[in-house]
Amino acid sequence: MNPEKISQILANYETDQSSIISILQDIQEALGYLPKEAILQVSREMNIPLSRVLSLATFFNAFSLEPKGKHPIHVCLGTACHVRGAQLVLEKLERELNIKSGETTEDKEFSLDEVHCVGCCGLAPVVMIGEDVYGKISQAKVPGVLKKYKEGRRKEEKDAKTHT
Ligand code: FES
Numbered sequence: 665m666n667p668e669k670i671s672q673i674l675a676n677y678e679t680d681q682s683s684i685i686s687i688l689q690d691i692q693e694a695l696g697y698l699p700k701e702a703i704l705q706v707s708r709e710m711n712i713p714l715s716r717v718l719s720l721a722t723f724f725n726a727f728s729l730e731p732k733g734k735h736p737i738h739v740c741l742g743t744a745c746h747v748r749g750a751q752l753v754l755e756k757l758e759r760e761l762n763i764k765s766g767e768t769t770e771d772k773e774f775s776l777d778e779v780h781c782v783g784c785c786g787l788a789p790v791v792m793i794g795e796d797v798y799g800k801i802s803q804a805k806v807p808g809v810l811k812k813y814k815e816g817r818r819k820e821e822k823d824a825k826t827h828t
Pocket of ligand 1: 740744745780783784788790
């Protein structure tokens with residue numbers, strides 16, 4: 665965590681309480697999550713009680729207090745996806761990655777989260793991995809989809825070895 669980075673973000677805003685959500689959004693965007701130290705710094709520098717900053721950071725789904733994986737997976741559990749078996753897809757992902765929804769794999773490659781409608785209900789059930797959208801996904805397709813990202817990592821490791 666870089667305290668100067670947080671100070672730069674804070675400097676872009678008026679330090680009144682109305683800016684707090686925008687500030688937390690900017691930190692989340694810059695760091696990928698809201699580290700504890702960043703929340704403490706915001707509370708201190710904006711003179712807002714820590715409990716208030718924490719309650720905002722935990723209230724909104726868009727904020728995460730944990731670092732997310734290199735490939736953030738979002739499983740849509742909105743109505744259209746739910747009725748087409750999204751819950752089963754989520755459970756399959758949990759088994760394949762050996763994590764629960766809301767968690768990140770130990771190697772920090774994947775994180776798994778639920779969302780409620782990503783706006784392409786015609787493709788239900790939908791899973792997003794980073795910016796990639798997988799429509800009409802099923803339990804059976806999950807291993808193949810994950811393999812693509814796992815192979816990407818193996819290739820990166822191989823390339824790194826080749827170049828050293
Ligand atoms: S409910 Fe899943 S995309 Fe709309």
